[in-house]
Amino acid sequence: MSDIADRVxxxxxxxxxxxxxxxxxxxxxxxxxxxxxxxxxxxxxxxEEEFGIEIPDDAAETIQTFGDAVKFISEAA
Amino acid sequence: MFxxxxxxxxxxxxxxxxxxxxxxxxHGAGAVVALSGTRxxxxxxxxxxxxxxxxxxPCNLSDPAAVEALPKRAAEAMxxxxxxxxxxxxxxxxxxMRMSDDEWQSVIDVNLTSTFRLCRGVLRGMMKARWGRIVNxxxxxxxxxxxxxxxxxxxxAGLTGMSKALAHEVASRxxxxxxxxxxxxxxxxxxxxxxxxxxxxxxxxxAGRMGEAREIAAAALYLASPEAAYVTGATLHVNxxxxxx
Numbered sequence: 424m425s426d427i428a429d430r431v432x433x434x435x436x437x438x439x440x441x442x443x444x445x446x447x448x449x450x451x452x453x454x455x456x457x458x459x460x461x462x463x464x465x466x467x468x469x470x471e472e473e474f475g476i477e478i479p480d481d482a483a484e485t486i487q488t489f490g491d492a493v494k495f496i497s498e499a500a
Numbered sequence: 501m502f503x504x505x506x507x508x509x510x511x512x513x514x515x516x517x518x519x520x521x522x523x524x525x526x527h528g529a530g531a532v533v534a535l536s537g538t539r540x541x542x543x544x545x546x547x548x549x550x551x552x553x554x555x556x557x558p559c560n561l562s563d564p565a566a567v568e569a570l571p572k573r574a575a576e577a578m579x580x581x582x583x584x585x586x587x588x589x590x591x592x593x594x595x596x597m598r599m600s601d602d603e604w605q606s607v608i609d610v611n612l613t614s615t616f617r618l619c620r621g622v623l624r625g626m627m628k629a630r631w632g633r634i635v636n637x638x639x640x641x642x643x644x645x646x647x648x649x650x651x652x653x654x655x656x657a658g659l660t661g662m663s664k665a666l667a668h669e670v671a672s673r674x675x676x677x678x679x680x681x682x683x684x685x686x687x688x689x690x691x692x693x694x695x696x697x698x699x700x701x702x703x704x705x706x707a708g709r710m711g712e713a714r715e716i717a718a719a720a721l722y723l724a725s726p727e728a729a730y731v732t733g734a735t736l737h738v739n740x741x742x743x744x745x
Contacts, residue, residue: 459672461627461670461673465627468624468627468628
């Protein structure tokens, strides 16, 4: 697994309090990992800080799964 | 009784009677305060009176860019914004049939839209800190209505609804959003009334007198305190019983 994916997974595990093995490529933050809509906003904020990037609101809406997040950040970072 | 040591508070309209008293109360409880307002001289006077832990941040709330920048300036000056008191407000009174679009819009912009922007601007820091207090100063007329103040009543009632929506959203993050609704408060503005006018107003108030700015400040201080953690989406009416909503 890439360094970016590791760092994203660490944030998700810490923020949502889920087991690391539940955080799979297709795992949806809301449907599979128990996040509410405010959690997804906070995850995006945490990604922005961890990777020093800006994630605009329209892009943030497309980040639904762990895989989406890793893909977006890999392209942006 | 209430200890705000280590907390940083941004107070808008701190150049006015009520805002100044709110800043004094928060500062007196140990908070660092950022005093915002359009008139700089009274802000500097208040900061000088308070001494340490007081910052002056002039801001014209009818300027959207300046409003957007204010939370950042406050966080830079104080290290954070833990408490936001939206007290600033303007009036442009006119009878409904004579009210211009400009009179309507300027009151909505300053009293409602700027408060929305300031709340939005402080949320990120409060969410990360898992602690925050937002206190919006509304008015008795937001619930009772008042002739000649269609714009002002709309803005104040709007603040109440907005505060409740935001309170829902952020309650799980340790952030509370409440309103204080003053009734008739003795300020520089009401000092201009003659004795007969004052007597007529007082006759409508069960307490038999106008309120004092420090009585509004005490309510704001309570809602800003750690003790008020379980109070959110509420309005504290401070009006001498004039409207027991």
